[in-house]
Amino acid sequence: MSLNLxxxxxxxxxxxxxxxxxxxxxxxxPPDLSNDSKKSSNLKRTNKTSTLQRKDSDSDELDIDDDDYIADNENDEEFVNADNDEEKEWDSRKMNYYLGTKSDLLSFLDEQEKFRQTSQERNKIYGHKQSDSHIDPDEIKSLHRNSKSGSSDKQIESPKLEASNSNNLKKTISSISDSQKSSTSKASTSGIPPVSPITSSTILGFEADYLCEMLCPPKQMCNSRxxxxxxxxxxxxxxIHSYDNGSWKSKHSHRPKSGKSSKGRSKNAADNASIDEGIDYETTSKSQSKNSMSMFHLVFIMNPPIIECNYRIDEMFHYVISRxxxxxxxxxSKHEYVWNQIRMIYNLKEEFRNQATMANLTxxxxxxxxxxxxxxxxxTQISRSNIANLSINNKLRSFQIPIKTEFHSLPDSTVPxxxxxxxxxxxxxxxxxxxxSVGETIRYDVNNLNSGGLDDFDDIDDNKSDxxxxxxxxxxxxxxxxPETIIRDIKAQQQSxxxxxxxxxxxxxxxxxxANKLKQQASDNGFSLDAGQIKSFAFHLIYWRRARVILPISTRSxxxxxxxxxxTLKFHHDIFIxxxxxxxxxSLPHFLKLLSNSSKPRQLATVIPSKDHRDAYLNALSWxxxxxxxxxxxxxxxxxxxxxxxxxxxxDLENEGANNKRKKPSATADPNISNKLNAGTDNTSKTESNPEDIQRKMSQLRMINRNNNGNPTSYEQEIDNIEKKLLSPSIGLNLVLEDEGDTIIIDPGRASSLERRWINKVISEECNLSPELTVKFYxxxxxxxxxxxxxxxxxKENVSRQELRTLLFAIxxxxxxVRHW
Structure with a gap:
């Protein structure tokens, strides 16, 4: 697995x-969704597990109600293994596989299984005879109603159904197909837009009508993911569902001020928030159209790997579907574009009704x-990981899932x-x-898997990002x-x-x-661009994967x-190129050797033989x-x-505090309180107590020990040793607190008051910078x-290399x- 590919x-x-x-x-x-090899293999498994081996759980019975069909798992498994010839007839890749309703088909299979259980008794009565007569669908439904009536001991006396009779199965399917065609023709006469029989096939093994109902959620579930x-x-x-007033945009919706969204896939703003945050436009009277369409839904069918499922789904929704x-x-809303196109599609289908194949219709x-x-x-373009340049109502729009070809840190060796x-x-x-889209650098990054690059990184300051x-x-x-290839590919005019x-x-x-060069040449050639236009063009070229941002190439870098x-992949081919x-x-190996020959990296200027080779080496370096x-x-x-x-x-802080307290009058008459106020903060040691107090406390410890033991012990000797050490005059010099190391200021631009004192002390006393260097330092x-x-x-700061070198040498x-990429 790799999220970089x-x-x-x-x-x-x-x-x-x-x-x-x-x-x-x-x-x-594509038009052949039902004929795809991978999908058909998945459907074959689905037929065996979902259609024939019906589960008792309600979550598995997506197509019918429990009242319509009650299946027996064990009997269904025996039926599947018993007759391979019938399994060929129930191939999901055939057009006739799902003709008719699921209730009819499953009811028929249920009756087939019931007759299998009593096949031995019926074979004795009828002498293993097989009937070729036609099976009426109404008779199947009546048999199914009888099977649900509750009389388990009642036998159905009909010689017309045999489990081994595949001809009956074929005729039943064709009968159901005729019934469905007749119902379709009735729907056409009732004012429903006609649907071509070419399109009324299965999609990935599911009935088209069933998918339509599932993919048209209630109004409350619309306008969100x-x-x-x-x-x-x-x-x-x-x-996208219209509102009660007929408009497609809520009047009270507004774009949020902050682009931040909470982390996690379930809390993503693009997932749970209303899509009214996407495009800001005012609702006009024209948007309150009187067409009969209340909702349209563009559905993407995906089959991502299981371990990448969340990431790929979020990626597709954020970059393509939502936009x-x-x-x-x-x-x-503005031009009724979708509804006009849908009416056109219905008319085109009516014109093309008598044509042959689905591919021709598409x-x-x-x-x-x-x-x-x-x-x-x-x-076509998204499936190939290309940029989809789509013309929507004669307006060009670009959509893509960014490819990860840029990294800020070295990926893990196991991540391709x-x-x-x-x-x-x-x-x-x-x-x-x-x-x-910056590539992942570690294996199975939780943030990458869950957020998928869709959230806006809550911990990043907005001003800093801007x-x-x-x-x-x-x-x-x-x-x-x-350059000429890029101009041709983006379809720009030659002199634009x-x-x-x-x-x-x-x-x-x-x-x-x-930009400065263009300003100087504007008077001569009449071609000028300001910094904003240049930045906009640069963003477009980066988005179209035609350019990459780098620091200007220099021989001093x-x-x-x-x-x-x-x-290990393209080296031999690139040597020739x-x-x-x-x-x-x-040659390419020798050129790379020049850059990595010495133990210490060096400037490019040391590699170039002469000034005449400068441009050639810079072009080779850009390549x-x-x-x-x-x-x-x-x-x-x-x-x-x-x-x-x-x-x-x-x-300095202690001296300032002591001076301030001397100047401040005493606020109390209590000498003990006054001493405590004047003591300030002492971080050196707590051994400056009165010697008489130390002796008094030590004598109390001796009395406690005598009362407990009755005679002096080694414990009393230890007390005497502690007393001598505490009364020693050099105790303050020998006592060393925690040895603090050096401190690195993470963000000197937002330094605290104490950190600013440290910085001032470095500049004024330690480095003794000149006034010019002091200004440049800050x-x-x-x-x-x-x-x-x-x-x-x-x-950015228009500083010369010499000034920067002088400042860095001084501090x-x-x-x-640190030097790295």
Whole structure:
């Protein structure tokens, strides 16, 4: 199991609506849901366990009531093992398998079993004769009513039913099929929208009518997450129901101010809250349509692995189902898009009624109906883990389940991941934006399994998340494909603003630098973009999996071979590609050796032979970062407070307290109370008692010992030794309390008053910084928390490397530095 690998686990999509005529299945994709090999194998098991081996539990009898059918488990098992020829006739992959009602079929099987029990007696009477006469369904129902009447000793005298007669079974099924067709034609004349016989087949072994009723929940259960599991199949959706006034959006609904949601799958806001929080738009009179549709439900059928079930379901609901359903609700409220498309689908089915196959009908519907087309494209792209670009009422919408190709820490050795994944702590900047999905780093992470990346991490500060998202302007974009290929794939016009922006992206320049360059060139070429537009384009390219966020590539930065480099998977193939792309540079193994040759990581500039090779080496480095072979080494620092500094600050506090108390007049006449007030806080020792008090207490201990024992003992000698030690004048010098170590300030930007005293003592007395360095120190103090790299600090605060080097050298005894990705 690995949650890092894409696994949509989607089997199909159903569109179900509820009208005045009742629940109806409008469209299904793919069309051959009942013929899938995996589903048919599951259905074969379901037929044996659910249809023939009926349980006594009410939870297993999903199709009929207890009053309609009472089965015997042991007799059903004997019937299944007795006749293999009849089992072929009851193959779930056949179209005639579920024709008729379940009550009729199960009643017939019940009567067959009862005749098997009395077969020996009947064989003696009728001489093992077999009848080929037709079995009337009404007769089967009457026999079934007789079997429920309670007369167990009454024998049914009819030679027309034999357990071994497969021809009778075939004729019964065909008779029930004719009865169902006639009832369908009656429904058509009663005003119900016609349903083509092509679509009235089984779906994953379940009757279409049965699924429609199950997937159309009551109004109270709509507008929230819908999830039901039958066998190994999960039916997941977001049923959209109209309100009493005919609108599709509640007037009083509002978007919550905070995006936080409680942890856990059962408490997820997307699961339990109303979907009115999704899209904010005002209800118009047009939304109060007078159509007969009261609910529509886009249902995704999934079959995820058991150990990943919760995670995959949450993932699909959060990224695809909820967002797509909300968009459809918006279009229905504004333009009645869903209802117009459903009426079109009914008309197209009527035109196509006399055609041959279900596949032809599906192709015909997807060509004519935009709703059917978007459902088919959604299934095709999501099942392949691609981005689904859907046209919904002539508006382009994108949906995807983000692929985990970026990690902030090294995954466990037992957790597989996609080859070429990127390892860098910079992915934390976008971890909460929904643009990327950071991969799991440990085996069976409880948070990953339960939350599925769906909650917004309650322990993260909102302001901090917003600032991190804004930091993208200081980063660079690394395109994951050729610029012209990206422009063609996203279907952008060749001379559009987005196309020109993509052509100008360089991994060596930050987006802020690119924005400043565009401002300078705006007067010449008339092409200008502000920082907000550039950030928006960057987010789009990241979401479309066309770019990756990195720090600008520089020759002064340090790069190492990534621990996640695909050495064992793609190395031999990439050697040929690297040599073809950069023929003038060393081979791929030799290039990686240059980066990891010395024991101490070094700057890229030490690897480049000359300035003429600079651009070629930078291009090769960007290629290696793109395919996961190389990652940048970042530097993180913490501010350390030594024990010496803390003792000095403590002395200063005691002196300040003593001075304040001397200046303050006595508040009481009691000398004992006055002494206690002037004593202050003494953390050194409690041995400064009066010697007379010590002797008096020791004599009391001796008297107690004599009263108990009658004569001095060794206990009294021990008391004398303790008394000598306590009366010794050097006791205060020899007594040492707990030896406290150094302290690391976790968040110096939010330091307490005591921590600020420590920091001031370091700057003023220990380091003796100049006024210029002191100002620079306090500007950069908030970055000394081990979370912000110094490489990013140089870009955000516009600090030169020389200034930073001088400051770090001055305070090097009071900082802890760590270098990692």
């Amino acid at each position: 894409p696994n949509p686990s989607i089997l199909g999509i159903l569109l179900v609506v509820s009208t005045h005529s009742g629940p109806q299945l409008v469209f299904q994709y 819908f999830e039901i599991m039958i066998d190994d199949l999960v039916f997941l959706g977001l049923p 797509l359903s909300l968009v459809l609700r918006y279009e229905q 192709k015909y519907l997807t060509d004519k109906s935009s709703l059917c087309k978007l459902i088919s494209e959604c299934f 991941y996609l080859p070429g994944s990127h390892l860098s702590s910079t992915v934390n900047m976008l971890a909460n934006t929904g643009l990327i 600032s991190n998202a804004d930091d993208i302007i200081y980063y660079a974009l690394l395109l994951l494909d050729d 603003t987005l196309a020109n922006f993509i052509r100008m992206i360089k991994p060596t320049e930050s987006l802020l630098k690119l 340090v790069y190492i071979v990534s621990p996640m480099a695909p050495i 690297f040599k073809k792309t950069f023929p003038a540079l060393p 290696l970062i793109r395919y996961g072979y190389v990652t940048q080494l970042h530097t993180f620092i913490w501010l350390k407070i030594s024990r010496k500094i803390k003792m000095k600050v403590e002395e 500007e950069l103090l908030k970055y000394m928390n081990g979370k912000n790299s110094l490489e990013l600090l140089l870009l 090097e005894d009071h900082i802890i530095s």
